Amino acid sequence: MDDNDFGDFGSDPYEFANVIGDGDQPVYPGCRKYTKLSALVKLYNLKAKHGMSDVCFTELLILQGDLLPEGNTIPTSMYEAKKTLCALGLSYEKMHACPNDCILYRKEYEDSTNCPTCGISRWKEGKDSILKEGVPAKVVWYFPPIPRFKRMFQSHETAKSLTWHAARKSIDGQMSHPADSPSWKLLDDKWPEFGNESRKLRLALSSDGFNPHSSLSSRYSCWLVILVTYNLPPWMCMKRKFMMLTLLISDPKQPGNDIDVYLEPLIDDLKSLWDGIRGVYDAHNGEYFTLRAALMWTINDFPAYGNLSGCVVKGYKACPICGDDTPSHRLKNGNKICYIGHRKWLPINHPYRRQRAAFNGKPEYGTPPEPLTGEEVLHMVEDGDRVCWKKKSIFFDLEYWKYLPVRHVLDVMHIEKNVCDSIIGTLLEIPGKNKDGIAARLDLLNMGVKTDLQPEYGERRTRLPPGPWNLSRAEKREVCNSFYGMKVPEGYSSNIKNLVSLQDSRLLGLKSHDCHTLMQQLLPVAIRSVLEKPARYAITRLCFFFNAICAKTVDVSNPDKLEEDVVVTLCLLEKYFPPSFFDIMVHLVVHLVREVRLCGPVYFRCMYPFERNMKVLKGYVQNHTRPEGCIAERYIAEEAVEFCTEHLSDVSTVGVPSSQKMGVSKPLSGCTVSVVDRDLLDQAHLYVLENTEEVLPYIEQHMIHIKTAYPKFRKRTKWLQDKHNSTFIQWLRLKV
Template sequence: MDDNDFGDFGSDPYEFANMIGDGDQPVYPGCRKYTKLSALVKLYNLKAKHGMSDVCFTELLILQGDLLPEGNTIPTSMYEAKKTLCALGLSYEKMHACPNDCILYRKEYEDSTTCPTCGITRWKEGKDSILKEGVPAKVVWYFPPIPRFKRMFQSHETAKSLTWHAARKSIDGQMSHPADSPSWKLLDDKWPEFGNEPRNLRLALSSDGFNPHSSLSSRYSCWPVILVTYNLPPWLCMKRKFMMLTLLISGPKQPGNDIDVYLEPLIDDLKSLWDGIRGVYDAHNGEYFTLRAALMWTINDFPAYGNLSGCVVKGYKACPICGDDTPSHKLKNGHKICYIGHRKWLPINHPYRRQRAAFNGKPEYGTPPEPLTGEEVLHMVEDGDRVCWKKKSIFFDLEYWKYLPVRHALDVMHIEKNVCDSIIGTLLEIPGKNKDGIAARLDLLNMGVKTNLQPEYGERRTRLPHGPWNLSRAEKREVCYSFYGMKVPEGYSSNIKNLVSLQDSRLLGLKSHDCHTLMQQLLPVAIRSVLEKPARYAITRLCFFFNAICAKTVDVSKLDKLEEDVVVTLCLLEKYFPPSFFDIMVHLVVHLVREVRLCGPVYFRWMYPFERYMKVLKGTVGVPSSQKMGVSKPLSGCTVSVVDRDLLNQAHLYVLKNTEEVLPYIEQHMIHIKTAYPKFRKRTKWLQDKHNSTFIQWLRFKVQSELNEEDNHGVSKI
């Protein structure tokens, strides 16, 4: 054994001795079932499982102490509980960062007082939490993963589960776990010494940002970085219990492309894990071994995909798989870039390749672009050929990273949501989400296709001819009534009825899982009797594709057919929908089958479990609900604003008009104004302005008069 054997318990021998003492000390005199340490661990597990706030946990500890007999050892605050639990290794490292995202103050910069890159003064803890230059501080909390990986093997059940993938019987031609994928097998074949040890860990990383203060401060963000372990069986590896928070990046702005600076400590630990951590105890086999680990890919939404990978995710080269050969076209009137040209993925003799009028007015003879390998990408960014790349990603510091076939996974959750929003918004003509309009019709005219759909200008209004994607007013109502009347099993989805607005025939407030439910099952049912048949057929095919690709078990023999079908589906959408419909999210659909073929089932690589975990984090690090009303001082990132008298009166008037007791006085005041100014009785706007400017003062006088009258008669409402 070496020095790492006792790394879980900290470097302080007194802390280790105290922990041994807490492990032997009963929770109260005479108790044989729980010790102080085991009781605290159980309670803290409840806190983590149910997302309990620190204030709630402190109150629970106080209640437990009151319920137990005198002389009990239960701590009375969260602070005391943390002091005990920190001996288990549940600690973290707090690091300062340059506000301009230049460096972390660690290693050679740990004692620096200024940033060596930009020269800004380092933030010091204490009363002054703002730099002299007025830039808010940035702080990073790092939770080292190595001690926690060691503790996973110290649990008999968890250690057994971590070798589940090697003991199970896989079915040929079926993928139900990343262990069945070519990406997993590539690590086994290229590094046999790594693959021959089933206890070596395969990891995935996810990161996304959220605002911990909700709407109270829009100038603040938290970026958690989370690791998951794929060695575990499918029913465990994506559960919150085994999601490992490694970094929490906190500051007034998002890290953006400079997120590599904050990932440095994690990358250092991943390098150590690839080289091997000796002396890790396996409780299941009762032996010590050398633990190694490899990061297989990252899981992010598309903007974060660009930040972590270093690739461009906007403009003409927005597709990270197609790169320079991204099929893009600038719309002259819509002033946006559309991504059409999916016919190049069709077989060379497919009839769609020769059709012109239905597509972009030209035949298609091109071939689909070949995705770049990691070695090719690394060569490009190191040689300065960065047309499609913004930087060299820090993940290339990992020895094996350039050999992985998929380094950053496309998130099916966000792709499905954006595609669903585009379809629903276009069919129901929802403002802000509708891909149709005058500009879209003029772009069709400029491309020389579907000229019969160009706008018809009249004296009073411009008329848009009925397109294949348009629904009549009656058909929109029929679709909305279909959604309004749908009933699904308990827990299947949110109540679809609450998302339907029958007054204006819209769907409002769709969340990611609502869009998932619509695309998987409900949308084909709602449009089955409306819309022109070709457009309806194309949408239904797309829904069936998402249903098939999200299956928990993938039949490898059917993937080629599935890929051919989705290309035909996208070509059908190009025939019957305007070019403005094809944003980058619609284009990315063509690459989803490739990633399933290389990485395995989708549900191991989408953001749903991480979004749920970040909701728990938001409730933990955000503003407690008891403080949201009546905040006495500004939160971090907030500024104090002086409200002028007019704005204060406007807010006061708004509150009065929404108070039931004041409604009779509003009617009396309007009658008073009409009586006092008979010449303006029919001028509604003038009367309303006069009412708004005089009502508050009139109400004060009116209420005071009533109170004086009641006092004179010896009556008081109070």
Template sequence: MDRTWMVADRRSRQYKLGVTQFCKFALDNAKDPNHNCCPCTKCGNVDYFSASIIRDHLFVNGIDASYDKWNEHGEAILDSAADESTDDAAVDSYSHSSYSVNRNEIPDYELGLGSDADIESDECNEFRQFVDDANKPLYPGCDRHTRLNVLVRLYNLKAKHGMSDVAFSEWLIAFSEFLPVGNEIPASVYEANKTLSSLGMDYTKIHACPNDCVSYRKEYIDAIKCPTCGISRWKVGKNLKEREGVPAKVLWYFPPIPRFKKMFQSEGTCKSLTWHATDIKCDGLMRHPADATSWKLVDEKWPDFGSDPRNLRLALSSDGFNPHSSLSSKYSCWPVILVAYNLPPWLIMKRKHMLLTLLIFGPKQPGNDIDVYLEPLIDNLKLLWEGVSGVYDARQSEYFTLRGLLFWTINDFSAYGNLSGSIVKGYNACPICLENTKPTRLVNGGKMAYIVHRRFLGRNHPYRRQKAAFNNLPKHSPPPVPLSGEEVLHRVEQEVPKYRFGKKKSAPSLQGWG
């Protein structure tokens, strides 16, 4: 009889199936369903409980691994000389019982077996447990609120009012006392965090230089001073002493790949992510980014990527705002959000599908040094382009390799300059025209004016000949040709031969990129 589940991880599906089978086996052979030996590591077949309590004990304490013959739960006491033959008989009896499960009918990823699927099965098990918790009523007989619904609402109140962990734990205990017996309110912040972390909302705090020079990761992970400006990594108190262990600036990073995996573990979301290939109307009208030439260009240029509709096409959006007061400029917060354009148009911009990946905050905005904070996200996007294996598709019940590309960015003009490294003001403010921008400085205002925009009109447009209405000059020149992505990259490489993240020693050239 296969009893490897007894030594398996108690969080795995293999252990869960084993406990379920054991409890059913014990009930079928018990004289009193509410009076059974508990074989957990603490009870040791001495204490008697109902099957539901025994099941909880097996998950909390684990089963005694030495109890390999279930003679206290219905199995016959076997003779040592006949172990081999009687084991086969026990297997037959075990497999013909009412709760038997055919091992060949259960895939390896369901049981947590197989060297290639161990990690992925654990992730799926955690997500399944999270879904089960989400569907649990708050207390027996409650049909209005679920465990997860109430937990998220309480957690939002904790964050909104700055409640400490100790106060929140005591609040949870007091709140549960006013509910009926058997309610699902967690007893501590630890249990609440454990439930919410199954959603894939883990984050990483990355220390950064207050002057936005570097982030303390990779080769700088153990540094205590900025290698560029020499400022300490730690916060300086009012007495001008360093508070070691308290970072001066912190980047909050929410890895997107685990959340993409969770999206494919939901059958409904998995179907929505392939909507653009199955349900879109091909009538020449623009209803979705899949109808755009950019989408089709990707399919033509990388056919391997376009052949699987599950591969993600992402948009990145970022902008700064002041979360405290619109009249104060002493604080800045920059969220960086990813959006998957595989979804149908009525779901793309829904709040639940907009993934926060970075949160940059401090007394000043990062400006052009935002690339310091984008580095971990760029590393994840590169990994996503190469392919992330072991992603489980709940709709097709299979594992596949997920790929993704950054399709475009969404931002205003100033944020565009910060994200791209392009000059967006002064003599070469136009990222299309670059050195052909041809601005004119106003005599009285001293600012730049861009009045050669008539060159973008048709060759025979009447405005091209109206000299007096503009700058007293006719405009016959054609519009400039935009640079391709390869040409922009070539200019960047010319400006910075070995490009690196962080502050640059020199300003970008008048070519506009660098």
């Protein structure tokens, strides 16, 4: 390990020098394999991977110290271990905030004791109504991104990966990375001095809230903001290691539209990154350069979309893309707003197109409308247009923000889940998720369509005639039995069998990824022999659409045809499903193709990796009275561990799966050590050996050897094959 590898991150150079000295200190006298630092990093890796508590980790350290010879350097407590690693970690800032989300006590308000907007005190009020001076009423934890970006370039391999997008060979007509998208190229064309530097960073921001107490209650919401770097290759950029936590907002309730107040320090750093940070050292090229970065878009669920963008996400103009042209209609009986009339976006000569010159008094389109540009949005907000806009987003303070074609992306994960819940809930008539009912039938009657499906009132009960979307009891049982009997590969999805309730023919407890696998693969199979053919055909088309847009490689020539197909699919659904089915989530499906065309593959813009990361952060909480403090401390400790693994041999990282480290090289004491996934190499080696004629006699001998050594397992073919696969290479090496 070289001192130059660490740069200037340590605040105390003497303490930092002691930590570096620990890297060369053996874990016990005479040990050549491990040093104090490498052993501690490996142990902390286990803690981070398996969510080990601090008490359990302390007992493990004590046991390790007892097992090793006298004079060992293993810490005796979690406190000592953290003290050793904290010198390598980066710091965070605790900022005081107004409890009413008015201001942050920074800059000109740093010494204020009361909020200048609402007048409330900065300090916390106790149960006896006495202010606890010095104890803030609300705290924001800020993790500055600039020093963390500098550290990324301090790693030789990470610095090399950050220029992957410029060195790779792209295939004409295919988009496999955001670097192939028009949104990426727009900044390069408009600001050539920014586009000419291959080490410029392209960022995406995600914000969401979660309950850190591992319960389903919504009484406490911890809000966080995460940055990801798109410069990295696809197998790295959305992994946990490269998800940078920047903001942690503590409060029993979410910030809502006032989140801009908490984003101020981050926006200031993004402005500095756009102007350029000089004197950043690139370990791969061995030179200093000016670091620049730009935020490409934000990734959020739909309510958070409205909070960050400032647009309205409810009511008649809930669609942020359509705006005034949102095809909305209020239902009289259900008192809901439905979004129907997508046929106006079909070509005029299409058979599903209504032959009239206007729809609701507005001109018709052949394709879905383009959203307002950033300059148009600013003009409307400044003129006081409060119909579609709640506020001016703080992101417009960034110089380039108004020129971006897509500023806030629609999250495919939540859209797919809501659409799947609506379909499953309507088909199986699940209470709370069923879009059919008496009110929905009366709405059909008021609209003058499908009048034969109106409710039939009796003396004791009201009967609803079966519609195209209804299943009989036998058909519901058949669909549930189909799901109950499905088997998928391990790790593909949840066990579908556990989600099926055969007693009342329902699917219960569907998670986001369960809905993803249902829409992508399983639902068309389950309904293949039920429903009327036109309704079944429409649902299957929708499933195929989600399957197409979630592909890892996007054909540039395909989105135009795909966009027309999804409009036709929505028209088919309008023919066979009640109007109450078409909530805003079903409508947003029509705009997903546009974002694929402008931003690239969907899996770079889904909330799946962010939700998984939030599950990890939730596991950091050991003290439930101080959840944010637990998350902050364990996050910077894991940062230190990840940094150490860049400079230590034979230590696996926490934030990148082992199967993704194929061929990665790490600098160690002036040499290069190739860290390769041994399991994959052994599998490839075994495959070659088993297909070589000269080795076939040895395979037979090895099987005889295994049966002789393990006579109890002679009749267990699978066990013998697994044992052969795991031991044959080593046995052959000794034999030959």
